[in-house]
Amino acid sequence: EVQLVESGGALVQPGRSLRLSCAASGFTFDDYAMHWVRQAPGKGLEWVSGISWSSGSIGYADSVKGRFTISRDNAKNSLYLQMNSLRAEDTALYYCAKVRLRLLSIGDAFDIWGQGTMVTVSS
């Protein structure tokens, strides 16, 4: 079964750091681009960051650029999001998501999503 499981969410103070992880199983992880999408409580979806299968292409939303870093460890079938200088507006449920097709060099829809991990930034 194809599965994504996020972890690492917590209650943190503004200005602090947090690292999210996403463990993948049931598919050849290193063949697929991966993304982070967040959803603030009661709000819509916001794309946060994405990384190509080779880590050669990375993108960020303007709202997190310079503060968040996406990475992957294909040997561990894992995706990460290092979040620094956290702000109250970063409070959200963070999902990792897999794209549909392998080895793509262009954008693609997200066919598998994890259940999410909650990040709360508050003093």
Next chain:
Amino acid sequence: DIVMTQSPDSLAVSLGERATINCKSSQSVLYSSNSKNSLAWYQQKPGQPPKLLIYWASTRESGVPDRFSGSGSGTDFTLTISSLQAEDVAVYYCQQYYSTPYTFGQGTKLAIK
């Protein structure tokens, strides 16, 4: 950045009737190399992650009932549910994956009338 605007924000439709949700992008999402529109539709039910319904604007994901269909090209797109079922109550989002940031629409909440 490409801005995605959905209409309406909320919609109430009777069981068995047609539901139509619109999505407009601020610029074309037509990918020239394959002549396909980089537009997806997702369904999100309370307490669940989003579920992919439609990709390339009109291709139904495997396992999605055929009452769901997508249409449109360039900047204007539509998700249609031909005969609303009770289990279709959800929030629906469009998303462009033409260029980063891969923006979503604000969502359309679908309810039963």
